[in-house]
Amino acid sequence: MNIDKSKVFNFPNKVSAARLVLSIFVCVLIPMKFYWAALILFVLAAGTDWLDGWYARKYNMVTKLGRVLDPFCDKVLICGTFILLAVEMNSALFPWWGKVAGWMAVIVVARELLVTVLRSMIEGAGGDFSAKMAGKLKMWFQCIAAGASLLALAMSGSGTDVPIWLLVTIAVSVWVAVVSTLQSGWNYVVAASGFVLDQVED
DSSP states (O other): OOOOOHHHHHHHHHHHHHHHHHHHHHHHHHTTHHHHHHHHHHHHHHHHHHHHHHHHHHOOOOOOHHHHHHHHHHHHHHHHHHHHHHHHHHHHHGGGSSOOOOOHHHHHHHHHHHHHHHHHHHHTTTTOOOOOOHHHHEEEEEEHHHHHHHHHHHHHHOOOOOOHHHHHHHHHHHHHHHHHHHHHHHHHHHHHHHHHHHHHOO
């Protein structure tokens, strides 16, 4: 069977692949304490998350590869960044209320693993498990929290005092990100439960 590579590796999927590469570089740069570079690449990677999805829907370029690649790249970027931020901010002089804690990173990673399992189960059974608005908002809150945290690490690493407004921004965005992560995860569990019950009744 001949496969049209131009349709499989279309522009949105190439953007997603670029995000994966950027995400890996972000995860390499953070423990090396190149925070400014990590921040710039993180912002670029987060921006491509909006670009590939918008382009794929607008020009009808949604593919099976894209449905897998796009969320996978998001998970590498967010989970990797949150794990490394928890490590870096724990060793830095940040107040307990103005940093990403280890347990917060665990919640983020656990939610992503759970949703991945549910998506695989539901779509494997022929159901639809597309991203919901709560999941998209969760991603935005996580990106804001991670970006603000990287900015604080960059300022601290360059010998600049971290302003109180940035610490407050981190605290608010991180807690909102955690709450939205839990809420969106619960929404997916409810949706998956409804699908399973419908399948049993059928």
